[in-house]
Amino acid sequence: MTKKPHNAFYAQSGGVTAVINASAAGVIETARKNKHKIGNVYAGRNGIIGALTEDLVDTSKESASSIAALKHTPAGAFGSCRYKLKSLEENRAEYERLIAVFKAHNIRYFFYNGGGDSADTCLKVSKISKALDFPIQAIHIPKTVDNDLPVTDCCPGFGSVAKYVAISTREASFDVASMAKTSTKVFILEVMGRHAGWIAAAGGLASTSDSPLPIVILFPEVVFNRKKFIKKVQDKVKLHGYCSIVVSEGVRGSNGKFLSDQGLTDAFGHAQLGGVAPVIANIIKEDLGLKYHWCVADYLQRAARHIASKVDVDQAYALGESAVKLAIQGHSAVMPTIKRLSDSPYRWKVSSTPLSRVANVEKKMPKKFISSDGFGITPNCKRYLEPLIKGEAYPPYKDGLPKYVVLKNKLVAKKVGIDFKL
Amino acid sequence: MTKKPHNAFYAQSGGVTAVINASAAGVIETARKNKHKIGNVYAGRNGIIGALTEDLVDTSKESASSIAALKHTPAGAFGSCRYKLKSLEENRAEYERLIAVFKAHNIRYFFYNGGGDSADTCLKVSKISKALDFPIQAIHIPKTVDNDLPVTDCCPGFGSVAKYVAISTREASFDVASMAKTSTKVFILEVMGRHAGWIAAAGGLASTSDSPLPIVILFPEVVFNRKKFIKKVQDKVKLHGYCSIVVSEGVRGSNGKFLSDQGLTDAFGHAQLGGVAPVIANIIKEDLGLKYHWCVADYLQRAARHIASKVDVDQAYALGESAVKLAIQGHSAVMPTIKRLSDSPYRWKVSSTPLSRVANVEKKMPKKFISSDGFGITPNCKRYLEPLIKGEAYPPYKDGLPKYVVLKNKLVAKKVGIDFKL
Numbered sequence: 001m002t003k004k005p006h007n008a009f010y011a012q013s014g015g016v017t018a019v020i021n022a023s024a025a026g027v028i029e030t031a032r033k034n035k036h037k038i039g040n041v042y043a044g045r046n047g048i049i050g051a052l053t054e055d056l057v058d059t060s061k062e063s064a065s066s067i068a069a070l071k072h073t074p075a076g077a078f079g080s081c082r083y084k085l086k087s088l089e090e091n092r093a094e095y096e097r098l099i100a101v102f103k104a105h106n107i108r109y110f111f112y113n114g115g116g117d118s119a120d121t122c123l124k125v126s127k128i129s130k131a132l133d134f135p136i137q138a139i140h141i142p143k144t145v146d147n148d149l150p151v152t153d154c155c156p157g158f159g160s161v162a163k164y165v166a167i168s169t170r171e172a173s174f175d176v177a178s179m180a181k182t183s184t185k186v187f188i189l190e191v192m193g194r195h196a197g198w199i200a201a202a203g204g205l206a207s208t209s210d211s212p213l214p215i216v217i218l219f220p221e222v223v224f225n226r227k228k229f230i231k232k233v234q235d236k237v238k239l240h241g242y243c244s245i246v247v248s249e250g251v252r253g254s255n256g257k258f259l260s261d262q263g264l265t266d267a268f269g270h271a272q273l274g275g276v277a278p279v280i281a282n283i284i285k286e287d288l289g290l291k292y293h294w295c296v297a298d299y300l301q302r303a304a305r306h307i308a309s310k311v312d313v314d315q316a317y318a319l320g321e322s323a324v325k326l327a328i329q330g331h332s333a334v335m336p337t338i339k340r341l342s343d344s345p346y347r348w349k350v351s352s353t354p355l356s357r358v359a360n361v362e363k364k365m366p367k368k369f370i371s372s373d374g375f376g377i378t379p380n381c382k383r384y385l386e387p388l389i390k391g392e393a394y395p396p397y398k399d400g401l402p403k404y405v406v407l408k409n410k411l412v413a414k415k416v417g418i419d420f421k422l
Numbered sequence: 423m424t425k426k427p428h429n430a431f432y433a434q435s436g437g438v439t440a441v442i443n444a445s446a447a448g449v450i451e452t453a454r455k456n457k458h459k460i461g462n463v464y465a466g467r468n469g470i471i472g473a474l475t476e477d478l479v480d481t482s483k484e485s486a487s488s489i490a491a492l493k494h495t496p497a498g499a500f501g502s503c504r505y506k507l508k509s510l511e512e513n514r515a516e517y518e519r520l521i522a523v524f525k526a527h528n529i530r531y532f533f534y535n536g537g538g539d540s541a542d543t544c545l546k547v548s549k550i551s552k553a554l555d556f557p558i559q560a561i562h563i564p565k566t567v568d569n570d571l572p573v574t575d576c577c578p579g580f581g582s583v584a585k586y587v588a589i590s591t592r593e594a595s596f597d598v599a600s601m602a603k604t605s606t607k608v609f610i611l612e613v614m615g616r617h618a619g620w621i622a623a624a625g626g627l628a629s630t631s632d633s634p635l636p637i638v639i640l641f642p643e644v645v646f647n648r649k650k651f652i653k654k655v656q657d658k659v660k661l662h663g664y665c666s667i668v669v670s671e672g673v674r675g676s677n678g679k680f681l682s683d684q685g686l687t688d689a690f691g692h693a694q695l696g697g698v699a700p701v702i703a704n705i706i707k708e709d710l711g712l713k714y715h716w717c718v719a720d721y722l723q724r725a726a727r728h729i730a731s732k733v734d735v736d737q738a739y740a741l742g743e744s745a746v747k748l749a750i751q752g753h754s755a756v757m758p759t760i761k762r763l764s765d766s767p768y769r770w771k772v773s774s775t776p777l778s779r780v781a782n783v784e785k786k787m788p789k790k791f792i793s794s795d796g797f798g799i800t801p802n803c804k805r806y807l808e809p810l811i812k813g814e815a816y817p818p819y820k821d822g823l824p825k826y827v828v829l830k831n832k833l834v835a836k837k838v839g840i841d842f843k844l
Contacts, residue, residue, distance in 0.1 A: 016600045046603035074593055076600030083604055163822055171496055171725035174826060178438045178498030181468035182505055187721060210820070211828060275700070277718075296699075298717035299609060303593035307728055309822065389822035398632070400585055400731065400811035404596060406633060 005037055006108035008327070009051060010059075011044030012076040012143075013083075013114030013121070017157030018305040019316035020143050021070035021077050023113050026320020027141070028059050028067050037328045042105060042412060047081035048112070048121065052094065052420050054101050056412040069405035071317060072395035074305035077407050083422070085121045088131055097420050098125065099134045104415035109137050109327045113320070115144035115155070119335060120359040126333035137332035139323045140355055143316070145302045147198040150361040151353040152337035156319060157302065159312030159388035162202035164304040165191050165246065166389055168297065169206035173213040173244045176293070180242035186233065186284050187244045188294040190277035191301060194250040197221050197365050199301070203246030204377035205385055214240040215376070218280070220250030221365055222374040224259055230287045232375050237290065247276050306402050310391025315348070322350045346387030427459055428530035430749070431473060432481075433466035434498040434565075435505075435536030435543070439579030440727040441738035442565050443492040443499050445535050448742020449563070450481050450489050459750045464527060464834060469503035470534070470543065474516065474842050476523050478834040491827035493739060494817035496727035499829050505844075507543045510553055519842050520547065521556045526837035531559050531749045535742075537566035537577075541757060542781040548755035559754035561745045562777055565738070567724045569620040572783040573775040574759035576810055578741060579724065581734030584624035585811035586726040587613050587668065590719065591628035595635040595666045598715070602664035608655065608706050609666045610716040612699035614723060616672040619643050619787050621723070625668030626799035627807055636662040637798070640702070642672030643787055644796040646681055652709045654797050659712065669698050728824050732813025737770070744772045768809030 010027050012020055024043070031038040043057040044050030050057070057078050059067070070077055088095055102108070112122040119140045126138035142149050147158035169189060176187045193199040197219035207213040214236035218224065236243035251259045260276035277294040284292045315338055322336035333355045341347040369381035377385070395402040432449050434442055446465070453460040465479040466472030472479070479500050481489070492499055510517055524530070534544040541562045548560035564571050569580035591611060598609045615621040619641035629635040636658035640646065658665035673681045682698035699716040706714045737760055744758035755777045763769040791803035799807070817824040 012600070016597055049603065073596070075596035078600075079603055080600045081604040082601075166823060167728050168722050168726075170823060170826065171727060172721045174495070174497035175438055175721045175725040178434070178500075178502045179504075181471065181501055182503040184721075189722075205823065208821070208823065211826065275716075275718075278697070278700075293720050294697075294718065295720035295722055296697075296716065296718045297722070298715050299594045299597045299606075300590050300611075300717055300719070300722075303597040304590075305593060306589050386821060391822065392816070392819060394814070394816070397814055399630070399808060400813065401588060401592060401627065401630065404592065404633065 005035070005039045007039040007106050008041045008109035008111060009044065009102065009107045010041050010111040011047045011050060011113065012078055012080040013047045013112060013118035014080060015145065015302065016076040016080050017143055017145050017302050018074040018160040018308045019156050019313050020113060021073045021075070022313050022316035023141050023143060023156060023320035024077060025067055025070040026317040027111055027324055030321045030324040034324065034328060038109060038324065039106065042107065043078040045409065045411065046079035047083060048085065049081045049083055049422065051101055052097055052422060054414045054416050056105060057409045058412045061410045062407050066405050066407055071313065072305060072393070073404040074303045078409065084117050085124055087124065088127065095128050095132060099128060099132055100416050102134070102136060105412065108135060111139050111141060111323050113141040113143050115146065116149060116360060116362060119149070119355055123333060123355040123359045126355065129332065137327050139327055139331065140335040140358065141319050141323045142335055142337070145199065146193060146196060148196050148363045149358060150363045151357055153340040153348065154338055154388055156312060156316035158198060159309035160304065161192070161199055161301050162205070162385060163309040163389035164301045164307055165199055165202040166205035167307060169203040169215060169244055169246055170213065172295070173206060173215070176242045176244060183291055184293050185237055185242045185290040186292040188277045188280050188292060189244070189246050190249055190275050190296045191246060193220060193248045195220060195362065197248050200246050200248035201365065201369065201377050201381055202385060205382065205389065214243045216243060216245045217375055217377065218245065218247040218251045219365070219370055219374070220248045220252065221370060224251050224253050226283060232373070233284065234288060245280060247280055249276055251276055305395055305404070308393050309389045310393040311388055313393040318350050326352060343383050343387060346390065427457070427461045429461040429528050430463045430531035430533060431466065431524065431529045432463050432533040433469045433472060433535065434500055434502040435469045435534060435540040436502060437567065437724065438498040438502050439565055439567050439724050440496040440582040440730045441578050441735050442535060443495045443497070444735050444738035445563050445565060445578060445742035446499060447489055447492040448739040449533055449746055452743045452746040456746065456750060460531060460746065461528065464529065465500040467831065467833065468501035469505060470507065471503045471505055471844065473523055474519055474844060476836045476838050478527060479831045480834045483832045484829055488827050488829055493735065494727060494815070495826040496725045499827070500831065506539050507546055509546065510549065517550050517554060521550060521554055522838050524556070524558060527834065530557060533561050533563060533745050535563040535565050537568065538571060538782060538784060541571070541777055545755060545777040545781045548777065551754065559749050561749055561753065562757040562780065563741050563745045564757055564759070567621065568615060568618055570618045570785045571780060572785045573779055575762040575770065576760055578734060578738035580620060581731035581810035582726065583614070583621055583723050584627070584807060585731040586723045586729055587621055587624040588627035588811055589729060591625040591637060591666055591668055592635065594717070595628060595637070598664045598666060605713055606715050607659055607664045607712040608714040610699045610702050610714060611666070611668050612671055612697050612718045613668060615642060615670045617642060617784065619670050622668050622670035623787065623791065623799050623803055624807060627804065627811065636665045638665060638667045639797055639799065640667065640669040640673045641787070641792060641796070642670045642674065643792060646673050646675050648705060654795065655706065656710060667702060669702055671698055673698055727817055727826070730815050731811045732815040733810055735815040740772050748774060765805050765809060768812065
């Protein structure tokens with residue numbers, strides 16, 4: 001009689017993206033193809049929390065077509081969470097609980113799909129093999145719109161945000177260009193990226209040699225200089241009649257504070273939390289007196305599966321697939337990565353790296369990617385970004401709306417039984 | 423020898439849309455097919471202003487493929503303007519100038535592509551035939567994201583915004599649903615529509631029987647009631663774990679003032695202009711203490727040609743085409759309209775109406791379209807809206823970006839010569 005193969009745990013962590021479910025599909029479909037090696041894939045309900053509370057989604061109850069539909073469904077189909085495991089020394093009980101749940105459900109594979117913090121959690125879990133003598137293979141699957149993980153050439157989720165921001169910047173620029181004669185002359189688009197300007201940089205892609213557009217980018221890497229900024233906008237408006245500004249939420253002033261943190265109060269003196277776009281709009285009004293419009297893209301940018309990058313979807317899937325293959329090959333404490341082979345034509349393959357090289361390391365935009373005036377991207381940066389937004393991977397539609405799947409998310413019967421307090 | 427046919431003037435007016443250029447394509451392509459009836463189409467550079475300043479774009483210099491590409495290019499390819507002609511009594515000089523320019527360029531057809539204000543301008547122009555004894559046929563082509571023109575079943579531009587808002591609401595709701603356990607529980611999307619809630623209503627389309635979503639809509643037609651609103655959001659969060667709010671920029675409080683007008687000041691006491699989304703966010707924070715995210719879609723919603731409604735594109739084109747046919751048939755002071763023949767399957771045809779029935783009339787949302795609690799749309803409303811977002815009319819892409827056309831916009835040599843002061 002052959003031994004029943006061990007099961008796998010998969011969880012989504014941190015801010016979700018347009019393509020994290022494509023990685024989930026990569027994991028589940030690849031595991032299904034290797035049933036002699038991997039039994040069931042149990043997904044954590046709301047990320048790692050599901051492992052702690054023993055809320056495990058039985059993905060075997062989902063049809064093949066539902067799992068395939070994850071490839072075109074944004075956000076986290078099993079729920080995500082913002083929850084960081086403490087170190088083994090600080091909270092041994094959490095790890096013992098994980099082991100109890102994993103043992104009860106015959107789980108020996110741990111797939112964790114997230115960003116930098118999650119890589120750290122995944123590395124910690126990998127260490128319980130030795131420290132607590134429970135054999136588990138922990139593989140991290142990269143995901144972050146911030147594109148700030150090291151080693152990998154790019155991070156799934158980023159390419160689709162970049163595409164959304166580039167397209168939105170182009171579309172809004174066309175709009176403003178046609179209004180500028182008698183109305184709006186400055187458009188401001190606020191995008192994500194609290195620490196790194198990768199997403200803001202994508203706004204620069206909107207302008208091409210076929211279709212040059214006046215775009216000013218404000219990076220978190222560049223201290224905001226009001227005088228220089230106003231001069232730049234003024235020059236663009238003089239030359240083109242209008243100007244589009246793409247501003248990262250993370251832009252700071254010379255005092256080190258976020259520009260969005262303006263100590264706003266309403267008529268009753270209540271503090272108001274605003275974005276940075278209205279702050280920039282006010283600066284335009286005060287210093288130039290030009291008519292403006294502003295936009296805060298917020299979640300729309302990372303959830304916009306309707307215009308996801310095909311390259312991004314393909315890579316997200318490939319990394320999920322590769323994680324399972326790495327597990328089957330006996331690896332642990334590793335992360336599959338994207339390795340770029342050439343820019344044009346764009347060629348890439350999946351490689352892998354030890355998690356110790358990834359956890360708690362943040363990849364900043366290289367200096368050579370920001371133009372010397374601090375308000376644009378360099379040809380080097382364009383060369384890097386361009387392939388990542390290539391291809392359209394449209395979801396299917398029904399009655400004018402994308403058909404996104406909602407899984408059954410049927411939970412496995414609890415075996416440990418005892419409740420765990422988070 | 424046959425007489426040389428008269429030329430046509432075409433102009434785009436007011437806020438641009440994702441499909442106003444499709445109407446332009448309809449006008450130009452149809453005129454080109456009827457060269458024995460209509461000579462050149464001259465487009466106003468920046469709307470009616472181009473007629474007054476004699477800045478006329480010679481569309482005959484544009485290739486057939488460039489004109490065809492207008493069908494998938496957002497915004498106003500010739501430039502638009504916000505400029506309202508005064509009445510003949512108030513500013514006779516403007517009308518005399520128009521006639522001078524039209525005479526100089528043998529223009530006898532006037533196609534004006536805009537909203538309610540523009541319909542009024544078009545009607546005024548039609549009257550110069552009699553009043554100033556200059557034979558001109560003035561035809562209005564409807565366009566407005568606000569969907570507030572009377573007689574026509576819907577207005578080109580609206581269907582695409584509605585599609586964008588419905589898809590964005592669905593995508594953001596999926597995002598929040600996956601974050602709600604430990605993070606964001608309320609998402610707020612601010613949309614256009616200062617006077618009518620048509621665009622906000624489209625947020626309600628995101629929720630379907632296949633994929634029900636907790637959505638609360640704030641209409642400009644319904645006076646904001648903080649207590650009822652908070653109760654509604656609280657109920658949705660209790661039931662679903664999260665809630666999405668779609669708020670029209672035009673929502674007002676019981677004092678009649680826009681909710682967005684909160685008398686915001688920054689740390690230096692400077693007035694700040696904010697949107698309504700951050701105001702709603704603050705209310706959520708104060709009254710419920712829930713984590714929120716907010717988004718202001720602004721121009722992105724009306725420029726989003728990448729996800730335009732196919733029905734909308736087709737109708738925009740058909741109305742441009744029909745305007746030319748009406749002109750050839752000898753009509754003036756009319757507007758082609760969309761007539762709905764059936765909801766499901768959706769069938770429509772082009773009809774027409776005298777401009778006097780359109781100018782300065784605003785179509786509000788019918789009361790029966792807003793649910794009795796004031797926070798949602800009725801099945802009646804869904805039945806009306808659903809067909810308008812149907813079909814995807816994707817633009818072509820190059821290197822991951824939509825290929826939008828930029829016309830040559832070559833100006834005709836001036837003949838009147840004398841400058842005109844606006």
